[in-house]
Amino acid sequence: MSNKPNQNTVRSLAAEAKLPVDDALIQLQLAGFDVRHSTNKLAGQQLRDAREALGLRAWGDKPPPADRLPGDELAIRLLRPLREKGKLARNYHTEIANVWAHGVPPHQRAEAQAMTEAFLRDGLLEEKRNVGQRHVWMTQEGLLYLAQVEQRLKDLP
Numbered sequence: 001m002s003n004k005p006n007q008n009t010v011r012s013l014a015a016e017a018k019l020p021v022d023d024a025l026i027q028l029q030l031a032g033f034d035v036r037h038s039t040n041k042l043a044g045q046q047l048r049d050a051r052e053a054l055g056l057r058a059w060g061d062k063p064p065p066a067d068r069l070p071g072d073e074l075a076i077r078l079l080r081p082l083r084e085k086g087k088l089a090r091n092y093h094t095e096i097a098n099v100w101a102h103g104v105p106p107h108q109r110a111e112a113q114a115m116t117e118a119f120l121r122d123g124l125l126e127e128k129r130n131v132g133q134r135h136v137w138m139t140q141e142g143l144l145y146l147a148q149v150e151q152r153l154k155d156l157p
Contacts, residue, residue, distance in 0.1 A: 008047055011038040017054040028053055071115075072149045077103050078112060079124070079146045082138040093128050093135040 014024030021038045028035050031053040033046070042050045051057070078099055087094050100112035116136075119125040124142035128135040138146075 008041050008043055009038065010035050010040050010042070010050075013042070013050060013054055013056065014038070017056055019054065024054060072153055074104070074108065074112060074115060075149050076146065076153070078116060078119070079138060079142060080150075082125075082136075083143065083146060087137045088143070089137060090126070090128060093137040096127075096134040096136050099125075099136060 010024055010028065011021050014021045017024060019027070025035060025038065028050055031050075033042075033050055033053070035042075081103065082088070082094070082099065085094070086092050096116065100116045101109060104112040116125065119142065120127055120136065122141075123139060124145050125136045126139050128137070
């Protein structure tokens with residue numbers, strides 16, 4: 001048996017949403033719910049819709065992974081190692097999988113791989129084709145882009 005408090009009253013939803021009970025009641029009423037008191041119970045689809053109306057995650061929905069990287073941070077994680085290791089010219093390159101597979105959470109590797117391919121298309125990375133596997137290095141445009149992204153993140157509050 002769970003020690004979890006009852007999660008299907010307006011009062012419990014208001015507490016979870018960190019709202020005063022009266023504000024939660026008004027918000028639910030404006031969203032079309034027939035709730036008059038904080039002890040009114042909601043169940044099933046009505047509970048799911050009420051949670052959404054209060055800005056809460058619906059039951060059964062998985063929360064986003066805690067270590068998910070926003071786009072700029074992922075770009076930095078892909079490009080910064082190339083700069084730090086000196087992979088900046090045709091003679092100083094690395095296998096493409098080293099760009100998107102190292103230092104990136106496993107659940108984001110597909111996104112990192114797609115971003116790496118986009119960097120190739122946009123000219124931020126260049127590819128050396130006469131070796132067995134695909135090898136890349138960072139171009140001057142890539143260095144400028146990395147500096148801009150780092151500055152943008154540094155300027156955030």
